[in-house]
Amino acid sequence: MSRETVLITGGAGFIGGHLVEQLLKKYHVVVLDNLSTGKISNLPSSPHLDFLFGDVSKVSDIDNAFEIYTFTYVFHLAAVASVAASIEKPLETHQINMDGTIHLLNAAKKQADTIQKFVFASSAAVYGSEPTLPKKETSVIAPMTPYGIDKLASESYVIAYSRLFGLKASAARFFNVYGPRQNPDSPYSGVLSILTSCVERVSNGDEKAIFNIYGDGTQVRDFVYVDDIVSGLILLAESDESTSEVFNIASGENHTLLEVIAIYEEIIHQKLPLRFESARSGDIHKSYANITKIKNIGYRSQTTLREGLAKYHAHETSQEVMVLI
Ligand SMILES: NC(=O)c1ccc[n+]([C@@H]2O[C@H](COP(=O)([O-])OP(=O)(O)OC[C@H]3O[C@@H](n4cnc5c(N)ncnc54)[C@H](O)[C@@H]3O)[C@@H](O)[C@H]2O)c1
Incomplete structure (x- = not known):
């Protein structure tokens, strides 16, 4: 057919x-x-x-x-x-x-x-x-x-x-939204793509890698x-x-940026080098979703933040292995 x-x-x-x-x-x-x-x-x-x-x-x-x-x-x-x-x-x-x-x-x-x-x-x-x-x-x-x-x-x-x-x-x-193949190249790219790119550099021993946090890191998002x-x-x-x-x-969960960083540090068993910058004007401090409406028609968020970050990291690592080969 x-x-x-x-x-x-x-x-x-x-x-x-x-x-x-x-x-x-x-x-x-x-x-x-x-x-x-x-x-x-x-x-x-x-x-x-x-x-x-x-x-x-x-x-x-x-x-x-x-x-x-x-x-x-x-x-x-x-x-x-x-x-x-x-x-x-x-x-x-x-x-x-x-x-x-x-x-x-x-x-x-x-x-x-x-x-x-x-x-x-x-x-x-x-x-x-x-x-x-x-x-x-x-x-x-x-x-x-x-x-x-x-x-x-x-x-x-x-x-x-x-x-x-x-x-x-x-x-x-x-x-x-976050996950493999998200572009980290612009300073306005999704925060998790920039963070993940920093995580990869740190795990590869790059001593110049640093992650800029705009504000105090307590901003809250619903990362899906x-x-x-x-x-x-x-x-x-x-x-x-x-x-x-x-x-x-969305995921229906909410996390601060500092919590996301802490999860990544557990995944790679390393501390991430952080630099705190002043908050960017116009940035929304907290944003997260109620997902009852889509759940009522059958949606289930399958991936916790920890699982999602682990998958994202594993994907980026395997890409690097492929490039090195
Ligand atoms: N990534 C997120 O967190 C997020 C959050 C909310 C909404 N969205 C929406 O989801 C959609 C996909 O976003 P993404 O993160 O994959 O971004 P992306 O930039 O990776 O994808 C956008 C795609 O649209 C194509 N495109 C741009 N202008 C076009 C045009 N004039 N004609 C034809 N193609 C064009 C680009 O080449 C690209 O392939 C977008 O509509 C975005 O606004 C994304």
């Missing part, structure tokens, strides 16, 4: 690559990506995978994909995923993070009869710094950056298209392992109960 076809925009990125791997077990996967931050090396080689080099802000690139294929699921992950980049270049970011979503919805609308679910990657950034915790889907929404504003507008469009045009769709607000995000996204795609709804995807 021939496989059903799934579109993943941004599939060559950190989260996208993991989603591709999982979906290839069952589906034919089409990735649409402009490789601005994504990499071909994030994609496995498979006869069931097609790569389309394209830009979601260009209608012609999207139309091309929908002319070639009929999709069962669409996962929209392509975005400028950096909050700092969105502050520096709001208009350019908006053309990708907002207009790109509308272009994709317009194309998907024409396949509303065959698309079983359109799933959009939103973010906890929509909640902003309003202090009530944990964040529920019904909590106050107050995005503070162009990135958060475009995510909120995009998820609102996704739900509106679901109600207006019968395109079955849902949006997922990811909290702080990438495999749990992937299983949440697939659940939203396959569930009948997710249509026209927005869900948090």
Whole structure:
């Protein structure tokens, strides 16, 4: 029997690559990506995978994909995923993070009869710094950056298209995602990718490695392992109960940065060299999720922070062994 076809925009990125791997077990996967931050090396080689080099802000690139294929699921992950980049270049970011979503919805609308679910990657950034915790889907929404504003507008469009045009769709607000292949190269990369890169350098005896903490390390986050995000996204795609709804995807646990560092120190049996810098303006002190809504449709966060960090570290170590060989 021939496989059903799934579109993943941004599939060559950190989260996208993991989603591709999982979906290839069952589906034919089409990735649409402009490789601005994504990499071909994030994609496995498979006869069931097609790569389309394209830009979601260009209608012609999207139309091309929908002319070639009929999709069962669409996962929209392509975005400028950096909050700092969105502050520096709001208009350019908006053309990708907002207009790109509308272009994709317009194309998907024409396949509303065959698309079983359109799933959009939103973010906890929509909640902003309003202090009530944990964040529920019904909590106050107050995005503070162009990135958060475009995510909120995009998820609102996704739900509106679901109600207006019968395109079955849902949006997922990811909290702080971490795991293998996350890019640590920018100072604004996810804190765990930068920390993990420091952990690898320390374990390899690099005496110059140092980890900068902005503030006193008591900031709290809900760190969610990438495999749990992937299983949440697939659940939203396959569930009948997710249509026209927005869900948090997170671990449901919360940890301070100092706790994360202590867990890593136990894993590598070494102390990490730390440098405390002043807190960055605009940083939210505490953010973590209530995940009852997605749990009620069957989600289970499978990976504790300790397990996730151990897997991440083991993956990075094995990569280095491969490079050395
Ligand atoms: N990583 C997190 O903690 C986190 C948290 C909340 C939400 N998200 C969202 O999840 C999604 C995936 O994030 P990620 O961490 O994997 O980031 P990433 O940068 O690794 O992935 C984004 C992908 O989109 C592609 N892309 C960017 N602009 C594009 C364009 N104009 N056309 C086509 N492709 C384009 C990039 O090349 C890349 O492959 C994003 O929408 C991001 O906003 C991520």
